[in-house]
Amino acid sequence: MANLKPNSAEARDVLFHLHSQTNPGRHAEVGPLIMARGEGVYVFDAQGKRYLEAMAGLWCTSLGFSNERLKAAAAAAYDKFGFYHSFNHKTPDVTIDLAEQLVAISPIPHAQAYFATSGSEATETMVKLAWVYHAARGHQAKRKIIARDRGFHGSTIVAASMCGLPRMHREYGLPLPGFLHTHCPDAYHGALPDETDEAFATRLADDLEAMIVAEGPDTIAAFIAEPINAGGGIVVPPQGYFAKIEAVLRRHDILVLADEVVCGFGRTGNWFGCQTVGMQPDMMALAKGLSSSYFPISAVLLGRPVRDALAEMNKAGELFGHGFTNSGHPVGAAVALETLRIYHEMDLVEHVRAMGTRLKTGLEAIANRSAIVGQVRGEGLMIGVELVADPATRAAFDPGLKVGARFDALALQNGLIIRAMGDTIGFCPPLIITAAEVDEILDLFARTLGQVETQVGDAQVRDAQVREAQVREAQLRPNPSQAAE
Ligand SMILES: Cc1ncc(COP(=O)(O)O)c(C=O)c1O
Incomplete structure (x- = not known):
């Protein structure tokens, strides 16, 4: 806390507040960046500095940071009551409306919606429902879950077990037994030389089948995947991957x-990522964009076979033994309903496609002028730019150079918030972004990239000079064995 003014908000934050996904020691040194307010796609820090939030917070505020209609929807819902639940046959009326609207857009036929409050709860709920599905059909031993390397599914114990990111496991002795991981479909790094996308996808499907056979097919309940990996570096699977896997x-x-x-x-x-990548799920977990994160609400959409299994399991009159106090919270449901209304009115899909194309082609044009961009990838408004030491060989930078972290820090100075995942720079801006705001991201990205190139170039020159000096010094030093002679 060396540099923090005693009793300042920064110092109090360090003393009293444990932050998610933050290094505690470093936080105590540097303190927080305190954000004060938002306006459209921008946020402002406590000093009044403006940032273009090109990550929609945590991939979530699709309607930006100051939507008046969502605020009004929450206020109107609070006018009725501050809370009601969905246990024991009761429910707020607005929660029924939300379930109906979600089922209307669901790619899973004859779906029902189950509500929770976070993405982690939604992914874990799917695991429990998968267990029920198999148990109700007499397959009690089908319990293992296969997830994928570089997947992210949340922070609670089962959700974290399904993550394919070592940082989610290291401190906790995870994954739990029975949570397995297969390959990430990253053709850029994972495909063999001259292997086509199709052959790569076939190999991954073959490897998955070998894993299933080795584990015993009658021990495996479900496979979980993000249609496009987000936190694992924005990885788009090759064409046809999900058809082969499924x-x-x-x-x-x-x-x-x-x-x-x-x-x-x-x-x-x-509307859903599974439609973009040709995935046909039995269940899906929703959160974040469901309410533009204006209220903590998540959902699982489950299809007819799982619904039937639940009915079968509880046919003697038992209760479905699962539920969160705030499942189907009326204020969250009202905010989510209004969010869906706005999506329909703004012609969501067309707008995202147009802005996504503008962002991606702009990033590609900048990449073509850079010596350190390996790949620009993504779909819609979810795009990653991977920085590499040598685009020709796809060789990564020396991790000691911390290229992604440098980019993040310089972008912040320039008023742009991105997400560095290793050396991949992620963009996931609010979906309401305009063409002018996309162009502003591109300008800020180009400026930051130029600064990173200079810094990395300087660091590489410095490293080379240090190495040369070490070699020279070693050559001048008397050789001990010669000295003894
Ligand atoms: C793909 C994915 N699944 C699940 C989660 C967990 O959501 P939550 O943080 O709301 O529990 C996240 C969070 O970022 C996510 O990116």
């Missing part, structure tokens, strides 16, 4: 769970 899963009676927490609600240029 053929394997269907062969072994394994459910397909889509984690649409980021990809849902227009993000990838369709």
Whole structure:
């Protein structure tokens, strides 16, 4: 806390507040960046500095940071009551309306909506429902879950077990037994030389089948995937990947769970990410864009077979033994309903496609003038730019150079908020973004990229000079064995 003024908001934050996904030691040194307010796609810090929030906060505020209609919808819902629940046959009326609207746009036929309050709860709920599905059909041993490397599914214990990111496991002895991981479909790094996308996808499906057979198909309940990996670096699967994977899963009676927490609600240029990548899930988890994160609400959409299994399981009159106090909260439901209304009115899919194309082609044009961009990838308004030491060989930068973190810090100075995932720079702006605001992202990105190139170039020159000096010094130093002679 060396540099923080005693009793300042920064110092009090360090003393009293434990932050998510933040290094505690570094936080104590540098303190927080305190954000004061938002306006459209911009946020302003406590000093009044403006930032273009090109990550929609945490991939979530699709309607920006100051939507008046969502505020009014929440206020009107609070006027009726501050809370009601959905246990024991009761429910607020607005929660029924939201369920109906979600089912109307669901790609899963004959779906029902189950409500929770976070993405983690939604992904975990899908796991419990998958267990019920198999148990109700007499397959009690089908319990293992297959997730993928570089996937992200949340922070609670089962959700974290499904993550394919070591930082989600390291401190906790996770994953739990029975949570397995198969390959990430990253053709840029994972495909063999001269391997086509189709051959790569076939190889991944074959490897998945080998894993299933080795584990025992009658021990595996479900496979979970984000249609496009978000936090793992914005990884778009090759064409045809999910068709091949799902053929394997269907062969072994394994459910397909889509984690649409980021990809849902227009993000990838369709209502749902599964439609963009040709995935046909049995259940899907929704959160973030469901309410533009103006209220903590999430949902699971489950299809007819799972509904039937639940009915079968509880046919003797037992209760479905699952539920969160705030499941179907009336204020969250009202905010989500209004969010959906706005999506319909703004012609969400067309707008995202137009703005996404503008952003991606702009980033590609900048990439073509840069010596350190390896790949620009993504769909809709979810785009990653991977920085590499050598685009020709796809060789990564020396991790010591911290290229992604440098980019993040310089972008912040320039008034742009992005997400560095390793050396991949992520963009996931509010879906209301305009053409002029996309162009502003492109200008700020180009400026930051130029600064990173200079800094990395300087650091590489410095490193080379240090190495040369070390070699020279070693050559001048008397060789001990010669000295002894
Ligand atoms: C794909 C995905 N699934 C699940 C989650 C977990 O959501 P929550 O943080 O609301 O629990 C996240 C959070 O970022 C996510 O990106």
